[in-house]
Amino acid sequence: MSLFDHQLIAVTGKGGVGRTTAACSIALAAAAQGKRVCIAELAGLARVPEVFGLPGRSYAPQRCAPGVDTMSLSALDCLDDFGRKRLKIQALVRLVFHNRLTAAFLDAIPGLQDMQQLGKIRHLIEEYEGDEPPYDLIVLDAPATGHGLTLLDSARSLGEMTRVGPFYEETQHIVRLLSDPDRTAIVVVTLGEELPVNESLELISSLGEDRAQLAAIVANQVRSQPLPDAPPWPKLRDALAASDQTDLVSLADAAQSTWTSQERALARLRTTIGLPIARLPRLPVVDAESLLILAEAAEQLEEP
Amino acid sequence: MTRVIVCCGVGGVGKTTTSAALAVRLAKTGHRAVVLTIDPARRLADALGVELGNEPRAVAIDAPGTLHALMLDRKATWDGIIHRFAPSAEAAQRLFDNRYYKAVSTRLGGSHEFMAMEKLYELVESERWDVVVVDTPPTQHALDFFRAPDRVHRVFDRSVIGILVEPGKGLFNAATRKVVGVLHRMAGERVIGDISEFFRLMSGLSTGFRKRSRAVADLLSSDRSHYWLVTSASAPARADAVAFLAELEERELTLQGFLVNRVIPDPGELAAERPADIGEAEWTEWGPAFDALIHARRSEAARHRAGLAQLAQSSTHASVHPLPDLGSGIADLSGLERLAEHLPDV
Ligand SMILES: Nc1ncnc2c1ncn2[C@@H]1O[C@H](COP(=O)(O)OP(=O)(O)O)[C@@H](O)[C@H]1O
Ligand SMILES: Nc1ncnc2c1ncn2[C@@H]1O[C@H](COP(=O)(O)OP(=O)(O)O)[C@@H](O)[C@H]1O
Ligand SMILES: [Mg+2]
Numbered sequence: 154m155s156l157f158d159h160q161l162i163a164v165t166g167k168g169g170v171g172r173t174t175a176a177c178s179i180a181l182a183a184a185a186q187g188k189r190v191c192i193a194e195l196a197g198l199a200r201v202p203e204v205f206g207l208p209g210r211s212y213a214p215q216r217c218a219p220g221v222d223t224m225s226l227s228a229l230d231c232l233d234d235f236g237r238k239r240l241k242i243q244a245l246v247r248l249v250f251h252n253r254l255t256a257a258f259l260d261a262i263p264g265l266q267d268m269q270q271l272g273k274i275r276h277l278i279e280e281y282e283g284d285e286p287p288y289d290l291i292v293l294d295a296p297a298t299g300h301g302l303t304l305l306d307s308a309r310s311l312g313e314m315t316r317v318g319p320f321y322e323e324t325q326h327i328v329r330l331l332s333d334p335d336r337t338a339i340v341v342v343t344l345g346e347e348l349p350v351n352e353s354l355e356l357i358s359s360l361g362e363d364r365a366q367l368a369a370i371v372a373n374q375v376r377s378q379p380l381p382d383a384p385p386w387p388k389l390r391d392a393l394a395a396s397d398q399t400d401l402v403s404l405a406d407a408a409q410s411t412w413t414s415q416e417r418a419l420a421r422l423r424t425t426i427g428l429p430i431a432r433l434p435r436l437p438v439v440d441a442e443s444l445l446i447l448a449e450a451a452e453q454l455e456e457p
Numbered sequence: 458m459t460r461v462i463v464c465c466g467v468g469g470v471g472k473t474t475t476s477a478a479l480a481v482r483l484a485k486t487g488h489r490a491v492v493l494t495i496d497p498a499r500r501l502a503d504a505l506g507v508e509l510g511n512e513p514r515a516v517a518i519d520a521p522g523t524l525h526a527l528m529l530d531r532k533a534t535w536d537g538i539i540h541r542f543a544p545s546a547e548a549a550q551r552l553f554d555n556r557y558y559k560a561v562s563t564r565l566g567g568s569h570e571f572m573a574m575e576k577l578y579e580l581v582e583s584e585r586w587d588v589v590v591v592d593t594p595p596t597q598h599a600l601d602f603f604r605a606p607d608r609v610h611r612v613f614d615r616s617v618i619g620i621l622v623e624p625g626k627g628l629f630n631a632a633t634r635k636v637v638g639v640l641h642r643m644a645g646e647r648v649i650g651d652i653s654e655f656f657r658l659m660s661g662l663s664t665g666f667r668k669r670s671r672a673v674a675d676l677l678s679s680d681r682s683h684y685w686l687v688t689s690a691s692a693p694a695r696a697d698a699v700a701f702l703a704e705l706e707e708r709e710l711t712l713q714g715f716l717v718n719r720v721i722p723d724p725g726e727l728a729a730e731r732p733a734d735i736g737e738a739e740w741t742e743w744g745p746a747f748d749a750l751i752h753a754r755r756s757e758a759a760r761h762r763a764g765l766a767q768l769a770q771s772s773t774h775a776s777v778h779p780l781p782d783l784g785s786g787i788a789d790l791s792g793l794e795r796l797a798e799h800l801p802d803v
């Protein structure tokens with residue numbers, strides 16, 4: 154099944170590797186194939202509007218590119234939505250959800266904020282109003298994974314803790330959606346360097362049974378080959394050194410060794426995981442314009 | 458008196474690496490240094506010998522001072538506090554068995570930062586070190602280190618949680634009772650029961666706990682604590698730095714400086730010339746590749762230089778220290794030693 158045929162793509166990885174950049178690229182790539190896409194980000198992390206040059210974030214969907222919306226999900230807004238669906242008496246909604254007690258409650262129960270945000274995404278996919286869902290695909294710019302702690306774990310633990318009531322029922326719906334490999338795809342973002350690849354492999358092995366949803370890897374900030382293959386570099390290297398161009402030699406050596414270790418790391422990743430890897434090139438800046446280049450690279454995810 | 462150096466910054470900039478390198482530098486300059494790491498990559502943890510430990514271990518290093526390292530274990534640190542302040546072993550055990558405590562000690566938002574501060578205080582209290590260097594948890598915003606513990610404090614604020622879990626007590630108006638009723642129904646009585654049991658058990662140790670929190674806060678706002686922002690020379694990093702400076706100011710703390718990581722040095726006037734014993738034909742393959750390489754280097758270095766200049770302008774007092782990109786990652790002590798050579802004396 155093609156990556157873009159899922160209903161939800163959760164883009165994850167260690168902090169700073171380029172989850173936001175990858176999520177935006179994937180969304181643009183899917184839109185280029187005619188999908189109606191929404192990039193959902195958790196409000197605490199909000200950076201998507203900035204990348205697309207929008208003035209600010211909002212809970213209501215904003216158009217950020219042709220066929221692509223973005224929304225910033227704050228837990229309180231999501232809880233408000235949740236309440237509207239579950240509470241019979243609408244007058245209560247304002248009272249309950251605009252109350253400092255409620256904010257404290259959201260802070261106090263581990264996993265509750267995640268659950269509200271995921272619940273909102275699930276509603277866009279499963280409990281939309283009208284005849285058809287507002288989007289074909291939601292791309293989630295998921296939080297950085299600390300040691301294997303995923304959003305799915307968070308929903309499962311909250312389920313364990315509650316066991317009864319509407320929150321519990323929502324966690325069960327969420328877990329069903331997120332653990333269904335036909336509907337949800339996990340994409341892990343990494344850098345083409347030895348240590349980040351090790352960390353990604355650790356992250357992937359910590360997925361356990363959720364490994365089934367892992368659909369692709371994005372290698373971000375990938376460098377292209379700095380020097381041509383032939384004629385052989387060592388011979389030229391000696392000639393350059395002999396003609397006093399040692400600075401050039403060390404620059405070329407460094408570039409060459411960075412690239413070689415990148416290729417080694419990505420090859421190891423590919424053979425260990427056996428999934429398609431998209432390479433997003435390292436660019437001078439990431440903005441609405443240069444993202445189109447990255448989106449094209451992300452389309453290569455389709456080919457194993 | 459033990460000094461504290463806190464390395465703040467967003468995830469991925471090299472906080473863990475830089476804080477370890479700072480501790481290396483301190484050891485090299487004759488200090489008894491300890492680094493509290495949060496999330497070292499496996500090989501760095503191996504190199505520091507901390508993969509096991511929530512307690513400091515000595516790192517073998519050739520230096521006039523000493524180097525110790527540890528890795529924060531959030532749950533073990535929570536358990537340590539409970540042991541310390543609980544009136545009896547039995548009371549502690551009852552807390553350990555409480556389902557809500559288990560969730561709080563492993564997953565409560567902000568508790569990672571809260572525990573880092575707690576551990577830091579423990580290290581300072583032991584008086585075994587000249588300097589404690591603290592790596593901070595990976596976050597999206599550098600400010601989270603300061604903000605996150607506020608969340609934990611809000612949770613422990615009885616006036617709010619008390620109402621949530623025991624609305625029967627006290628004089629609450631009908632509206633509040635209604636709100637609490639709805640929240641109870643949504644969350645389910647089981648959680649509410651666990652939370653109120655947790656707070657009942659905690660009340661036995663809350664005086665000690667609160668005093669401790671205050672002492673930690675005092676330490677972090679005293680002039681023994683110094684803050685550094687680990688950042689990069691890229692545009693989004695600069696925006697984050699400005700926000701960070703503003704927040705520190707609001708908290709009446711000062712930033713010592715920016716450690717700008719992975720800066721690309723300028724190749725200068727470098728140009729590729731064909732060596733005499735390489736033929737013209739062969740050179741047509743290589744010449745353009747070298748030119749492209751030098752050009753790419755030069756423009757990346759120029760962007761970084763501009764970034765450094767803007768950082769320097771963002772603050773009147775904070776110093777700016779570029780740290781070179783050492784290529785494909787820093788995985789061992791010798792890598793840390795190389796990075797340490799570029800660090801300022803702190
Ligand atoms: N392919 C790329 N080329 C150049 N810069 C990149 C690339 N991907 C990400 N960056 C930059 O790296 C930083 C981190 O990227 P971001 O997508 O925000 O990561 P994350 O969401 O994982 O924290 C940003 O400054 C971003 O502009
Ligand atoms: N100056 C540097 N030169 C080369 N690689 C670096 C440098 N600083 C950090 N790294 C590498 O960058 C990656 C992230 O560093 P880390 O310290 O774990 O970041 P953080 O703690 O901010 O998430 C690691 O693989 C590390 O080896
Ligand atoms: Mg991001």
Ligand SMILES: [Mg+2]
Binds near residue numbers: 469472495593
């Ligand atoms: Mg770190």
